[in-house]
Structures are given as C-alpha cells and as structure tokens.
Amino acid sequence: MSQAEALEAGTTPTARTAGAAAAPRAQTAAGFAALFRSELVLTFRRTRTIALLGILAVLPVLIGVVVKIQTDGASGGQGPAFIAQVTQNGLFLVFTSLAVALPVFLPMTVGVVAGDSIAGEAATGTLRYLLVAPAGRTRLLAAKFTAGLVFCLAATLSVVAAAVATGAALFPLGEVTLLSGDTIGLGAALLRAVLVAGVVAASLAGLVAIGLFISTLTGSGIAAMATTVVLVITVQILDSFPQLHAIQPFLFTHRWLSFGDLLRMPMHWDNVLQNLGLQSLYVAVFGSAAWARFSSRDITA
Amino acid sequence: MTTAPDTEQVRGRADAVGPTPAAAPDDVIRTSGLTKRFRGGQLAVDGLDLTVPRGSVFGFLGPNGSGKTTTIRMLMGLIAPSAGVATVLGAPMPQSVGSVLPRVGALIEGPALYGFLSGRDNLARFDAADPTSDPRTRAHRVTEALDRVGLTAAASKKARAYSLGMKQRLGLASALLQPRELLVLDEPTNGLDPQGMREIRALIREVAADGTTVFLSSHLLDEIEQVCTHAAVMSKGRLVVQGTVAELASRAQGRLVVRTPDVVAATDVLTKHRVTDLRADEARVDGIATALDEESLPRLCAALVSAGVRVHGFGLERGTLEDAFVALTGEGFDVAG
Numbered sequence: 001m002s003q004a005e006a007l008e009a010g011t012t013p014t015a016r017t018a019g020a021a022a023a024p025r026a027q028t029a030a031g032f033a034a035l036f037r038s039e040l041v042l043t044f045r046r047t048r049t050i051a052l053l054g055i056l057a058v059l060p061v062l063i064g065v066v067v068k069i070q071t072d073g074a075s076g077g078q079g080p081a082f083i084a085q086v087t088q089n090g091l092f093l094v095f096t097s098l099a100v101a102l103p104v105f106l107p108m109t110v111g112v113v114a115g116d117s118i119a120g121e122a123a124t125g126t127l128r129y130l131l132v133a134p135a136g137r138t139r140l141l142a143a144k145f146t147a148g149l150v151f152c153l154a155a156t157l158s159v160v161a162a163a164v165a166t167g168a169a170l171f172p173l174g175e176v177t178l179l180s181g182d183t184i185g186l187g188a189a190l191l192r193a194v195l196v197a198g199v200v201a202a203s204l205a206g207l208v209a210i211g212l213f214i215s216t217l218t219g220s221g222i223a224a225m226a227t228t229v230v231l232v233i234t235v236q237i238l239d240s241f242p243q244l245h246a247i248q249p250f251l252f253t254h255r256w257l258s259f260g261d262l263l264r265m266p267m268h269w270d271n272v273l274q275n276l277g278l279q280s281l282y283v284a285v286f287g288s289a290a291w292a293r294f295s296s297r298d299i300t301a
Numbered sequence: 302m303t304t305a306p307d308t309e310q311v312r313g314r315a316d317a318v319g320p321t322p323a324a325a326p327d328d329v330i331r332t333s334g335l336t337k338r339f340r341g342g343q344l345a346v347d348g349l350d351l352t353v354p355r356g357s358v359f360g361f362l363g364p365n366g367s368g369k370t371t372t373i374r375m376l377m378g379l380i381a382p383s384a385g386v387a388t389v390l391g392a393p394m395p396q397s398v399g400s401v402l403p404r405v406g407a408l409i410e411g412p413a414l415y416g417f418l419s420g421r422d423n424l425a426r427f428d429a430a431d432p433t434s435d436p437r438t439r440a441h442r443v444t445e446a447l448d449r450v451g452l453t454a455a456a457s458k459k460a461r462a463y464s465l466g467m468k469q470r471l472g473l474a475s476a477l478l479q480p481r482e483l484l485v486l487d488e489p490t491n492g493l494d495p496q497g498m499r500e501i502r503a504l505i506r507e508v509a510a511d512g513t514t515v516f517l518s519s520h521l522l523d524e525i526e527q528v529c530t531h532a533a534v535m536s537k538g539r540l541v542v543q544g545t546v547a548e549l550a551s552r553a554q555g556r557l558v559v560r561t562p563d564v565v566a567a568t569d570v571l572t573k574h575r576v577t578d579l580r581a582d583e584a585r586v587d588g589i590a591t592a593l594d595e596e597s598l599p600r601l602c603a604a605l606v607s608a609g610v611r612v613h614g615f616g617l618e619r620g621t622l623e624d625a626f627v628a629l630t631g632e633g634f635d636v637a638g
C-alpha cells in the first residue's frame with residue numbers, strides 16, 4: 001500500500017466554478033477526416049518526400065538518354081523489358097521505366113516513407129502529442145497507411161510523367177503496337193499507361209503495410225526505414241532462387257512485373273488479379289499486426 | 302515576527318481558495334494503487350494514491366527520477382499501468398482516452414515539434430489530430446492560441462528556428478487550443494530563463510483563474526510554492542504526502558530565530574530554555590523550540606535581554622515546503638537528481 005498520508009482536509013479545498021472551461025464536444029466526420037488530410041499534407045511537405053519523387057523522375061530521363069545514345073550507335077541486344085520498342089514509340093519508355101524502377105527504386109522510396117511513418121513521430125516525440133490530442137491509435141495508423149498508399153501512387157505517377165515527357169522529347173510518338181501485335185491509338189495507349197500506373201502503385205500496398213508494422217516496433221525512424229528496405233531486397237533475392245519455387249508465389253514481390261499483361265489485346269488479368277489478391281493478404285496480415293502492436297504499446301518516447 | 306515572505310504569500314492564496322463550499326465533490330484526477338514497473342524491472346511508480354480536486358492548481362513535486370513523468374504518461378493513456386487504476390475527469394484511463402483527452406491539454410516531458418513546419422502549421426497539425434475539433438474554426442483557434450502565449454510575431458517561422466523558450470510556449474499553445482477542464486504540465490519551466498519562468502507562471506495563474514484545473518509537475522520547490530494551492534510530494538516512485546500547500550508548509554517545524562551580535566551569550570540562554578538543534582552564525586541563532594506557546598515566548602525574550610543579549614530580532618519563522626520535504630523524507634531535495 002502507499003505510504004502516502006493524505007492530510008486531513010481542515011480547510012476544504014474546493015471548486016471554483018468552471019467558467020470558461022470546456023463543454024464536451026462531439027466528434028464530427030469532418031473532424032475525423034482532418035487527420036487524414038493533415039497526414040497527406042505532412043507527407044508531401046517533407047523535403048525528403050520531394051527528393052525521393054525527384055530521384056524517381058530522373059530515372060526515365062537516364063534510361064531514355066542511354067537508349068537514344070545506344071540506338072544512334074546502332075547496337076542491338078538485350079536490356080530491360082520493352083526496351084526494344086522504345087525507339088519505335090516513346091510511350092514504351094513508360095513501361096521500361098516502371099520495369100526498371102519496380103524491383104529496387106520504387107520499393108526503396110516506399111520503404112523510407114512507410115518505415116518512418118510511426119517510428120519517425122516516436123523519435124521526435126510528436127507521437128505523444130498526437131496521441132494526447134487525442135488522435136486515436138487506430139485512426140492514426142489508418143491515416144499513416146492512407147498517406148503511404150497515396151505516396152505509392154505519387155511515386156509511380158512521377159515515373160510515368162517523367163517517362164512520357166522524355167519519350168515524347170527523344171522518340172517518335174504515335175500508334176502503339178501492343179505485345180500481342182494489335183495496334184491502338186495514342187489516346188488509348190495513354191489510358192493504358194495510367195491503368196498500369198494504378199496497378200503498379202497498388203502492387204506496393206503490401207509493402208506499405210509491412211513498413212507500417214516495422215515502424216510500430218521501434219522508436220527509431222532510421223532503423224525502421226533501413227529494415228524495410230533491407231527486407232525488400234532480401235525478398236527479391238529469395239525470389240530469384242529456383243530452389244525456393246514452392247514459396248515464391250507467396251512473396252509480395254513475386255508478381256510485381258505482371259503489369260506487362262495489360263499491354264496485350266485483350267488484357268490478361270489473371271496474374272494482375274493474383275498480384276492484387278496477394279497484396280490484400282499482406283495488407284490484412286501486416287495491417288492487423290501493426291494495429292495489435294501499436295494499440296497496446298507503451299509510448300515512452 | 303520574522304516570516305519567510307514566500308510562505309506567507311502562498312498561505313494567503315490557499316486560504317482564499319479554501320472556504321468556498323464545494324458544488325460537487327468531484328475529483329479531476331484520482332488514482333488508487335497506481336503502479337508502473339518497466340520491462341527492465343525498474344519500479345518507476347509504486348502504489349500511488351493521488352487525489353486532485355477540481356479547481357486546484359496542483360503541484361506534483363519530486364526530484365528527477367521520482368516517477369512524475371511516468372505517472373503523467375499513465376494519466377494520459379500513453380502507457381498502461383502495471384497495477385492499480387487511474388481515473389481522469391471521472392473516467393478510467395487508458396480506456397477512455399477518446400472521450401477524456403479532448404477536454405485535457407498536456408505538455409509532457411518538454412515540447413516536441415515538426416521542425417520543418419511553422420509554429421502555426423504545427424498547431425494546425427495537433428488541432429487536426431483531435432477529431433472533436435471543428436476544421437472550420439481551426440485557423441481562428443490557432444491564431445488565438447499563438448496570441449495567448451505571445452508567439453504571434455514568430456508564427457510563420459519554422460519551428461526548428463525557435464529557441465527552447467519559444468518551443469516551450471508553442472507546446473503550451475497546443476495544450477491551450479481548446480478550453481480545457483484540465484491542464485497537465487510536466488516541468489513546463491524546464492530550461493527557461495527567469496523571465497520565461499515568470500511568464501509561464503503568469504499564464505498558469507491566468508488559466509487557473511478561468512476555472513481550469515492545473516496539474517503541474519516540477520522539481521522546483523519554490524515554483525510549487527509560488528503558484529500552487531495543493532501539492533503532492535513524490536520520492537522514488539512513492540507518494541510521500543499530499544494536501545494544500547499551506548498545510549504542507551505548516552507541517553515543517555517552525556524555527557525560533559534570534560538576531561543578535563551576541564551569538565555566544567544567546568546560545569547559552571536558549572540552551573537553558575531547552576531550545577534544541579541550535580545553529581549559529583555571525584548575527585543570528587536559530588533552533589527548534591518544541592514547547593513554545595504564547596506564554597513562554599515573551600519569557601524567553603525577557604531572559605535573553607536580562608542576560609545582556611542585544612536582541613535585534615526575535616520570532617518564529619514558519620517552515621517552507623523545502624523544510625517539510627526534508628522533514629518528511631529525511632533527505633535533501635535534490636539528492637536523486
């Protein structure tokens with residue numbers, strides 16, 4: 001028991017009337033949504049986010065320039081997916097760039113943003129002020145996840161936009177001959193590019209959930225970012241061992257390049273849908289793990 | 302009578318609050334057996350029974366490491382107690398954070414800000430985190446809060462360029478975004494210069510005058526004496542005592558003080574009259590007079606005079622909170638620091 005000796009209240013210490021003090025306020029839908037908006041604004045106001053998007057935008061420019069120089073020197077040969085088509089039609093630079101960015105660059109940027117989401121707030125101490133506001137732990141996690149997804153879309157779109165611009169500047173644009181041999185007009189082809197961008201962004205959803213979970217485990221933003229990025233690379237290495245083919249369909253990176261199936265006529269959705277199904281599974285599993293961890297965790301930072 | 306001016310001031314304040322009859326005996330914070338043992342085995346808070354009456358300015362006093370911040374984190378639902386219960390505004394924590402915390406403003410273990418956002422945008426961010434706050438009136442609230450802590454001029458400066466004092470004020474502004482029933486301030490004057498400390502204390506008095514209960518943790522005794530009506534003293538995770546500041550200070554044994562150039566002669570006389578624990582320096586002798594009453598004081602004074610002691614001053618000095626703390630814990634206040 002406590003050693004406290006409460007003093008006899010001789011002069012009863014008591015209430016002043018609570019004049020200007022708070023009347024309870026009700027939660028509103030707009031008030032609930034405000035944190036999601038705030039989270040988006042916060043994400044895209046960080047210099048780091050803008051720098052990551054900038055790096056992603058430079059990638060198609062580099063690829064375009066390299067392809068241009070190589071074809072001027074007239075040497076054929078191997079390269080990333082769709083690279084042979086780029087010289088005929090600049091729009092294919094979109095798909096080449098996505099194929100190059102998807103294994104490494106895109107997941108790295110997503111790993112940084114998702115890994116830092118909770119851990120970064122814990123490291124600076126702002127997490128405790130959000131929670132006493134009170135943001136609500138589930139609501140905060142949902143806002144962080146949403147902002148992560150939006151970042152995936154922004155990251156993919158910055159690759160696509162830079163690729164379209166570079167492709168138009170360096171190569172002819174026109175009717176697009178699909179992988180199946182059919183030809184579609186430029187407008188229809190641009191729509192497909194947007195569809196592909198959406199699918200690529202959604203392919204990264206599983207990684208956002210994994211990064212969010214890792215972010216709830218530590219109080220260091222740097223550690224969480226590094227762990228997430230290392231994990232992406234490790235999984236890709238595992239995906240390249242033929243001996244591991246039994247588990248490979250369950251790796252979240254396994255069907256990332258399935259977006260190529262959308263460049264056929266008609267579009268092949270099987271792999272794409274399997275990929276999206278797998279991403280939902282990862283979101284469900286790691287989202288729940290993140291929630292379980294975060295909603296019970298002591299916030300001592 | 303020589304009387305410590307600080308103590309006098311506090312007593313006046315506490316008395317002014319005292320006699321008002323209670324509307325309802327509702328306590329803003331109540332804990333029972335509240336305990337936190339960290340995973341390393343560290344027992345940070347040990348069986349705390351705390352009662353904070355509505356309308357009080359409650360000083361939560363203890364040396365560094367005595368468990369103040371850990372207690373506040375449990376009250377704010379940031380960490381779960383290992384044992385015991387905490388009730389804030391009548392609801393159990395951490396289960397009721399969603400309904401309780403919109404009515405509570407808090408500054409916990411120093412301010413924490415987004416360095417790349419302006420002061421104004423920092424406040425907008427924290428305001429947006431509260432789902433009960435209306436987005437349409439956000440800008441107005443933020444402007445008011447900035448004005449209240451005197452940061453209007455620096456509102457659009459990036460928070461990373463703020464001085465510690467400015468960060469502390471911005472933290473306070475975020476605690477004051479809404480009218481609050483309870484304001485929890487964990488060492489709000491830490492790292493501030495004396496002018497900054499005075500300003501924060503003035504702000505606390507102002508908030509309290511509006512009817513907000515203030516729970517103020519500090520390791521500075523004189524801070525508590527200056528602004529608080531009530532206090533609780535922590536030592537090594539345990540509650541040593543709680544009550545009104547006046548009651549606490551009065552528990553400290555008063556000392557009899559004699560000012561005189563004839564220190565040796567005075568010491569002689571006082572010893573004969575069973576005054577104990579005598580301390581003497583150049584122009585002053587003091588000690589504990591156990592059995593002093595209205596009768597014996599004049600007699601003692603007369604005895605001193607008739608022994609040829611030139612008495613320049615004679616009287617009882619009331620104890621301070623510091624004396625009370627030393628008497629209660631048997632140790633100096635800043636040992637655990």
Ligand SMILES: Nc1ncnc2c1ncn2[C@@H]1O[C@H](COP(=O)(O)OP(=O)(O)O)[C@@H](O)[C@H]1O
Nearest residue numbers: 300339341343345364365366367368369370371
């Ligand atoms: N996260 C933690 N893990 C382990 N021990 C902790 C943690 N936080 C605080 N402590 C310990 O608990 C005790 C009380 O700390 P604290 O509540 O911060 O004291 P105060 O705020 O009074 O200075 C200290 O001994 C401190 O070392």
Ligand SMILES: [Mg+2]
Nearest residue numbers: 369370410488
């Ligand atoms: Mg502390």
